[in-house]
Amino acid sequence: MKNDVRRLSILSTDEIDELFGLPHFSDDDRRLYFDLSAKERELFDNTRTFSVAAHLVLQLGYFKAKRQFFSYEQESSVLRL
Numbered sequence: 668m669k670n671d672v673r674r675l676s677i678l679s680t681d682e683i684d685e686l687f688g689l690p691h692f693s694d695d696d697r698r699l700y701f702d703l704s705a706k707e708r709e710l711f712d713n714t715r716t717f718s719v720a721a722h723l724v725l726q727l728g729y730f731k732a733k734r735q736f737f738s739y740e741q742e743s744s745v746l747r748l
Contacts (some may be wrong), residue, residue, distance in 0.1 A: 690732045700728040 679697070692700065700725060714720040717718060729737050 687735075689737055690729060692728075692732070696732070697728075700731045703727075 690696075703724070707727060711720050711723060714723060726736055729735065
């Protein structure tokens with residue numbers, strides 16, 4: 668089946684990545700989005716494993732920044748941000 672070349676392109680690849688890709692944070696952004704409130708810290712402290720706690724903080728920070736949840740891959744045993 669042929670590709671439909673008549674498809675309208677509204678956003679560039681960079682614009683699509685800006686809207687839907689993982690956010691890229693500066694040091695100030697990291698402090699803003701990943702500092703935990705007392706209630707958030709309590710949730711973090713009450714998780715059973717560190718990997719679950721790390722996932723919680725990542726998803727919470729990403730959500731604060733972009734109001735979206737993200738799927739990401741963990742490379743080897745180190746999570747890269």
